[in-house]
Amino acid sequence: SICVLSEFYLQFCNCSFFPLFFFSEMRSRNSSAVFWHGGSSGGYQTLLLDEDRGWLLVGGRDHVYMLQAESLTQPMRKIHWPAGKEHTERCRHAGKNLSTDCANFVRLLQPFNKTHVYVCGTGAYHPQCTYIYLGHSVEEPAFTLLTHTVESGRGKCPFSPHESFTAQLTDGELYAGTSVDFMGNNAAIFRTSVHTSSQHYIRTEAYHDYWLNEPDFVGSYFIPDTHSLDDDKVYFFFKETAVESNQQDKRVYSRVARVCKNDIGGKRSLINRWSTFLKARLVCSVPGPGGMDTHFDELEDIFLLETKDPQNPVIYGVFSTSSSVFRGSAVCVYSMASIRAAFNGPFAHKEGPDYRWVEYKEKIPYPRPGTVSVHRAIKHRIYSTITSDNVISADVLVNYISNLIILLFVSSDGEVAQLPLQRCELYGKACADCCLARDPYCAWNGSTCSSYFPSNKRRARRQDVRYGDPWSQCQDLGEGFEDVELKTVYAVESNSTFLECTPRSPQAAAKWVMQQSHTQTTREVRFNKFTMLKQATWDEPLANITLGYRNTHGSSVYSMLMLILLHPALV
Structure with missing residues (x-):
């Protein structure tokens, strides 16, 4: 289950999600938060977000949790709502797994009114529904399960925690x-x-x-x-x-x-x-x-x-x-x-x-x-x-997009993660890179690619989400580009060699250029003889030539990364 809080709606964004971020990388950079409740918990299959009050309800195995939306690491509150013992035993005797099947997995959390949430669980293959009372207080919600209103969940919630399910109240x-x-x-x-x-x-x-x-x-x-x-x-x-x-x-x-x-x-x-x-x-x-x-x-x-x-x-x-x-x-x-x-x-x-x-x-x-x-x-x-x-x-x-803070909540069977959507530092230190990223959460502020916040001043930001055109946003396209490392790749002459370069911006086109031995002139490689693979790679028999990779937008070309083959030798 996924919920997104955002200040933007992406009606103009043709999103190809590059670069690809791994959760382990985000955790190592301390840019994410994780909620995990040990013991008999888990099975986090449903989320309900209340932006006005700033809390996140999480449905799990025999529990409903209330978390602070802005920080999952803050103290949480929980409701214990197990399945009835007779239903658990009947489920076990039917051949179901006591841990993964025969429990009350909360599958539905829907707002009923300003003070109540309607909740349903599988009840060890005996679905049941009731209400959670929240009260009127924003600072100290009641967060109480109404046990006297428990009713059958048949036709409202699946019997199994593994079956697909959808509902709207x-x-x-x-x-x-x-x-x-x-x-x-x-x-x-x-x-x-x-x-x-x-x-x-x-x-x-x-x-x-x-x-x-x-x-x-x-x-x-x-x-x-x-x-x-x-x-x-x-x-x-x-x-x-x-x-x-x-x-x-x-x-x-x-x-x-x-x-x-x-x-x-x-x-x-x-x-x-x-x-x-x-x-x-x-x-x-x-x-x-x-x-x-x-x-x-x-x-x-x-x-x-x-x-x-x-x-x-x-x-x-x-x-x-x-x-x-x-x-x-x-x-x-x-x-x-x-x-x-x-x-x-x-x-x-x-x-x-x-x-x-x-x-x-x-x-x-x-x-x-x-x-x-x-x-x-x-x-x-x-x-x-x-x-x-x-x-x-x-x-x-x-x-799922809403309107207040810029966070992404992702639930899995074992944990709930809170991830930031603003990762502007990944786009380098150039205005063109920031603009070409077409990231609606980032804009060029004159010196760096930084988080975008709405402003009445047009000059306060530089971003073009619809077209990604740096010419209209950046005064000097050459500023901010860093010198890149020159790499030497050895290969066997007349054999296929794999070269790879990944542009910082997914909107930039890739060109390969060839530099002949003992000359300073280069020419663009036409791919009627060579093979261009995804993300600017090279996989063809090579002679004694020098190859380079350039990144281009419009008619402006700037060096991103150079791959050199010097006198291929056996390795």
């Missing part, structure tokens, strides 16, 4: 994508009430693969469609085994599903079932030669970037390939206009079990299926295709 209703049985075979999208004793619920149909087929839930969001409350909808993002594929070639597709908040369920066979449930395929692909696209079919994470218009946020998805031959990942970006267009587009259906899914050509019933809460009108599950040409090739995690 809005207007006293919990919308959850979760499994609802011990074995994890019955997965559904549920809506249940959390502020009344009502047992009424709405869910997707069980064991019907055209509703949900072995779904792996990733995320969910409440997104209004119009200014009318009657048009409010909840969107679920997940991946599942595609019903479109044949039995011999099972494929995994990523999906977005939508339900109306005012859905009261259907009639007859659809009592307590969604009458507005629709789903569509999320397509993330890269065009290839000959019209063969590379598809990233498996959704790994999802992030909603809020804009000034609450009805039109931007959706970022992290995808990976399902192929065992080609492995890769990508970030695809979707607008709400394209998602709504898919749900308003053509339907798909098939005539029978031996038929293929095809576009529905007949007249669409009125009211249109999926648009009202009292009429379903179509037998088979429907979908349309969402396409996107905004693909960023990167292997990244999707972050």
Whole structure:
């Protein structure tokens, strides 16, 4: 689980996350903080951040912790909430592991109001939910578990601590994508009430693969469609085994599903079932030669970037390939206009079990299926295709952005880490390097690349996140560049040799130049004869030549690192 606190929203940033930072390096520089509670703790799977009060709630194994958001090393408070002994024993007798399965792993922390947080845990495969009372005091919150309000978590929280799960609490209703049985075979999208004793619920149909087929839930969001409350909808993002594929070639597709908040369920066979449930395929692909696209079919994470218009946020998805031959990942970006267009587009259906899914050509019933809460009108599950040409090739995690301090919280099974997002010292001492980094947390202040803080004075900072153009920001592009070490690399003549240089800025283009023996002139190497690999490397048979690497932006070239081959000899 990841939470980010930030002063910026990255709507202009085409982020390829370079340079790559290792957590061990950050710990050695004392630029991170780690929370770890020994003994029977661990299993930190959910975080809830309150920026106004400055605390971070962490759900773990049999515990909920309250930490100071600005420093995880400060004293913390905790609530002990174990599973019942009878449920623990029943879990153990069912063959589950006492340490990793048969405990109360907290999977849900959602704000209910200003004084209460709704919390759910697996309860040793007997899910349970209740409230944490925080009170009104900012300095000394109550932080008390309300044991008298404990209720069943079925349909709200998974039985297993290892299953995928998503939930959103809005207007006293919990919308959850979760499994609802011990074995994890019955997965559904549920809506249940959390502020009344009502047992009424709405869910997707069980064991019907055209509703949900072995779904792996990733995320969910409440997104209004119009200014009318009657048009409010909840969107679920997940991946599942595609019903479109044949039995011999099972494929995994990523999906977005939508339900109306005012859905009261259907009639007859659809009592307590969604009458507005629709789903569509999320397509993330890269065009290839000959019209063969590379598809990233498996959704790994999802992030909603809020804009000034609450009805039109931007959706970022992290995808990976399902192929065992080609492995890769990508970030695809979707607008709400394209998602709504898919749900308003053509339907798909098939005539029978031996038929293929095809576009529905007949007249669409009125009211249109999926648009009202009292009429379903179509037998088979429907979908349309969402396409996107905004693909960023990167292997990244999707972050959650808010507005106060610049910190990143990352939870794993064993610990919670606090990491700074401002690492401006990595970009060197040149204005051009700082600008080329296109880091929204850093700017050139006239002498160094330093942390950026909003200012009404335009001249107080120099940064161009959108274009990364140092010409418009830096007066002297030659200032600040350091002399670099001259390295000698020995190799065997007429054999392949590997040379590598890593630019300080990921936005800078790389050039290799060749210097002939006993001359001072250089020329750029054209790669019709040599091989250019990722991050400015060289891997070709070499003669008695001198090679150099230069970094360029625009028409300005400055020396970064020189690799020399002097009279190759056997080593």
